[in-house]
Amino acid sequence: MTATATTVRADCAADPAGALTFDLAPAATVPGPEAVLLLRRRGGAGTTVRLPLTSTAPGRLRAVLPPSADVPEGRWDAYVEEPGSDHTLTVLPGLRDLRALVDRTPDTGTATIRSRVPYPTLDGRLALRCWVRAPHAEAGAIRVGPSGMSAEGELYGVEVGEGAVVEARLPGEPARVHRVPLTASGQPGGFAFTLPYAPLAEGPVTEERLWRLWVIPSPGAKAVRISRILDDVWSREHTFVYPGRPVADGVRATPCYSAANDLCVRLTPPAA
Amino acid sequence: MHISFLLHNAYGIGGTIRTTFTLARTLAEQHDVEIVSVFRHREAPAFGTPDGVTLRHLVDTRKKSATYDGDDAEHARPATVFPRGDSRHKQYSKLTDARIAAHLQRLEADVVVGTRPGLNVHISRQTRRGPVRVGQEHLTLDNHGYRLRREIAHRYTLLDALTTVTRADAEDYRSRMKLPGVRIEAIPNAVPEPACPPAGGDLKWVVAAGRLHRVKRYDLLVRAFAQVAAVRPDWRLRIYGGADASGDEKTTLRALIDQLDLHNHVFLMGSATPLEAEWPKGSIAAVTSDRESFGMTIVEAMRGGLPVVATDCPHGPVEIIEDGTDGRLVPKGDTDAIAAALLQLIEDDGLRHRMGRAALSASERFDPARIAERHERLYTELIAQGARRRGHGPVRTALHRTRGTVLDGAYALRYKAADVLRKGKSA
Numbered sequence: 049m050t051a052t053a054t055t056v057r058a059d060c061a062a063d064p065a066g067a068l069t070f071d072l073a074p075a076a077t078v079p080g081p082e083a084v085l086l087l088r089r090r091g092g093a094g095t096t097v098r099l100p101l102t103s104t105a106p107g108r109l110r111a112v113l114p115p116s117a118d119v120p121e122g123r124w125d126a127y128v129e130e131p132g133s134d135h136t137l138t139v140l141p142g143l144r145d146l147r148a149l150v151d152r153t154p155d156t157g158t159a160t161i162r163s164r165v166p167y168p169t170l171d172g173r174l175a176l177r178c179w180v181r182a183p184h185a186e187a188g189a190i191r192v193g194p195s196g197m198s199a200e201g202e203l204y205g206v207e208v209g210e211g212a213v214v215e216a217r218l219p220g221e222p223a224r225v226h227r228v229p230l231t232a233s234g235q236p237g238g239f240a241f242t243l244p245y246a247p248l249a250e251g252p253v254t255e256e257r258l259w260r261l262w263v264i265p266s267p268g269a270k271a272v273r274i275s276r277i278l279d280d281v282w283s284r285e286h287t288f289v290y291p292g293r294p295v296a297d298g299v300r301a302t303p304c305y306s307a308a309n310d311l312c313v314r315l316t317p318p319a320a
Numbered sequence: 321m322h323i324s325f326l327l328h329n330a331y332g333i334g335g336t337i338r339t340t341f342t343l344a345r346t347l348a349e350q351h352d353v354e355i356v357s358v359f360r361h362r363e364a365p366a367f368g369t370p371d372g373v374t375l376r377h378l379v380d381t382r383k384k385s386a387t388y389d390g391d392d393a394e395h396a397r398p399a400t401v402f403p404r405g406d407s408r409h410k411q412y413s414k415l416t417d418a419r420i421a422a423h424l425q426r427l428e429a430d431v432v433v434g435t436r437p438g439l440n441v442h443i444s445r446q447t448r449r450g451p452v453r454v455g456q457e458h459l460t461l462d463n464h465g466y467r468l469r470r471e472i473a474h475r476y477t478l479l480d481a482l483t484t485v486t487r488a489d490a491e492d493y494r495s496r497m498k499l500p501g502v503r504i505e506a507i508p509n510a511v512p513e514p515a516c517p518p519a520g521g522d523l524k525w526v527v528a529a530g531r532l533h534r535v536k537r538y539d540l541l542v543r544a545f546a547q548v549a550a551v552r553p554d555w556r557l558r559i560y561g562g563a564d565a566s567g568d569e570k571t572t573l574r575a576l577i578d579q580l581d582l583h584n585h586v587f588l589m590g591s592a593t594p595l596e597a598e599w600p601k602g603s604i605a606a607v608t609s610d611r612e613s614f615g616m617t618i619v620e621a622m623r624g625g626l627p628v629v630a631t632d633c634p635h636g637p638v639e640i641i642e643d644g645t646d647g648r649l650v651p652k653g654d655t656d657a658i659a660a661a662l663l664q665l666i667e668d669d670g671l672r673h674r675m676g677r678a679a680l681s682a683s684e685r686f687d688p689a690r691i692a693e694r695h696e697r698l699y700t701e702l703i704a705q706g707a708r709r710r711g712h713g714p715v716r717t718a719l720h721r722t723r724g725t726v727l728d729g730a731y732a733l734r735y736k737a738a739d740v741l742r743k744g745k746s747a
Contacts, residue, residue, distance in 0.1 A: 059515070145516040147600045150523050168593070189584045280601065287587050291578040 056128055058174055059142040060166040062149050066115030068164055073142060074107045082131045085111035087124040124176040141168040149280040156237030159205045167282040177282040185263040185274040187311045190303050192291050196244035197303045203239055208232040209266030214241040216259040245301035249315055253299045257315040274311040283307050322352040324429035326439045330357035330375060333366045335616055336458045339509045340435055341370040346692035348372035358416055378419040405468025406438035421446045431699045437468055444478040452702040455482045459613045460489045460635055473497050480702050483507050485614040488635040505698055510691035511619040518625025518680050519600035521673045527602030529560040529595055529617050532569040540655050541608045542576050542586055547659035549585040552666050560598055562591035599624030604665050608658055612636040622683035627675035629661040646678035
């Protein structure tokens with residue numbers, strides 16, 4: 049053990065109302081009464097959120113992130129900072145009791161959907177994945193047909209109007225857009241669409257293409273990105289995996305999620 | 321009392337390491353406890369040093385360490401004390417033979433505890449007169465190959481006691497091995513109470529956990545879940561666990577999920593640490609293995625308040641679950657029975673909640689305090705019996721060692737002959 053600790057472990061818990069608590073484990077170096085939990089947005093040029101640490105028992109400190117707190121979308125690294133000292137502690141993930149995040153079903157009238165999932169980074173630190181969507185399109189079940197995919201989902205903060213469509217967009221190629229009709233389904237906010245793969249595979253597919261899917265609730269309305277963020281899975285890229293289908297000449301199309309949990313269709317070129 | 325554990329590698333990850341740490345930490349509340357790790361390949365133990373326990377190593381395999389032992393010429397020569405039948409034999413050497421011997425010959429402890437067959441053999445053969453010698457079996461006798469069983473049969477006779485993790489395995493040792501004077505006792509593994517509250521029992525998820533290895537038979541579980549999802553599409557299955565080094569089971573399971581069109585219902589979650597926070601995200605746990613030496617995940621799930629549907633495979637499940645009370649036992653390998661038991665608990669909320677509560681209270685018997693007490697009682701009784709009454713005074717030890725040496729020679733010859741035969745065949 050070094051004389052000065054550089055890390056502190058924190059247990060996290062989510063409550064049904066959407067608050068997150070961070071309980072620091074008792075450590076050799078107990079932060080002083082002025083210490084705060086510092087969240088620093090990755091790649092966010094100095095964007096920070098500071099949460100006061102309050103004592104819940106001798107040697108035990110807790111920070112609370114209330115549901116209404118304004119934490120912009122992104123990945124946030126956690127530190128414990130002592131004002132007036134340049135010594136910050138890196139926070140390590142302890143127990144993450146996130147059962148309250150599983151299968152969240154907010155009211156579809158909710159204007160702003162916030163989702164926050166504490167997670168362990170690959171190098172073993174505690175981070176927080178935050179989404180802020182207003183409005184929001186949540187993806188649900190995905191069916192994979194022989195030549196296309198169908199998906200169900202819910203819209204939050206906006207209603208499906210006449211002429212609603214799902215738009216597939218290819219980042220970097222704004223001219224390439226494919227639209228399919230979006231239909232309202234049974235339950236409030238519910239929607240469904242079917243997207244054939246063939247148009248997405250037009251032109252020679254020489255490298256991987258990742259089509260992103262957006263809902264346009266009515267003509268001229270702001271596009272709503274389709275994602276899946278209402279649970280405890282901070283990155284579903286490798287866990288919510290769907291079968292691929294051949295489209296043409298060795299090209300395969302596969303519904304998938306990006307590391308940021310956005311719904312996509314991936315086209316892979318023929319194996320060289 | 322002073323208790324000294326001998327562990328293969330306290331710095332790695334695995335069930336034996338975890339359970340030894342739990343036991344050592346609990347015993348250390350009352351006793352002087354050390355863990356001696358044969359190998360050390362990294363700075364700090366992956367599981368963290370257990371509170372109150374002294375940890376040291378015998379052979380340093382950290383390449384950058386000033387005391388790196390890997391280049392020692394003796395380390396390149398095959399071990400002769402550590403038995404060849406133990407699957408770790410390749411990692412052991414003349415150097416480990418000597419280091420372990422030196423450790424055991426000057427050991428100042430009341431009890432020395434081995435944690436795998438090869439180390440139990442070392443303890444049996446090399447411990448100086450004085451300390452009580454206890455071997456632990458974390459797998460099962462029938463899991464060991466013929467060679468190791470033979471080695472155990474003639475080497476374990478100088479142990480004072482052997483502990484198994486199930487009563488079934490203890491019975492196997494008693495009936496199949498002639499180990500006169502060796503007390504054989506079943507003491508299950510300890511599982512601490514989780515740090516988070518028990519499951520509420522209303523989230524519509526079934527949870528399974530364990531490395532993705534064929535013996536875990538996740539294929540059965542996935543097939544059973546096809547039947548479950550057909551009846552109750554609102555329920556889903558999470559399987560936690562990393563890909564196993566011994567096979568690409570993940571790809572196989574992925575293909576099965578696709579083939580059965582279960583991609584909206586069955587999810588391979590990868591590994592999660594600590595796992596105890598994942599159980600309460602579900603309301604039922606499933607363990608469908610072909611064999612479980614003990615059944616650690618069953619107890620972990622029960623301590624999290626989940627009723628477990630488990631296959632009645634050898635050896636552990638039947639000694640953990642009381643079928644129909646705190647979980648369900650179904651015939652090994654029977655997909656329909658797994659599906660039926662899952663659906664029974666899914667369809668009957670009251671039953672699921674009752675069994676979850678029963679699982680929570682029944683699993684208290686695996687609490688580290690209660691399990692450590694059983695080890696402590698065993699050690700205390702053995703110490704009280706004294707070395708003379710334990711039946712192996714110096715004469716018997718010497719006799720046995722001589723016989724052992726002769727047998728060693730015979731075995732060596734026989735294995736050499738067998739090797740030649742095998743090589744001849746494959747050539």
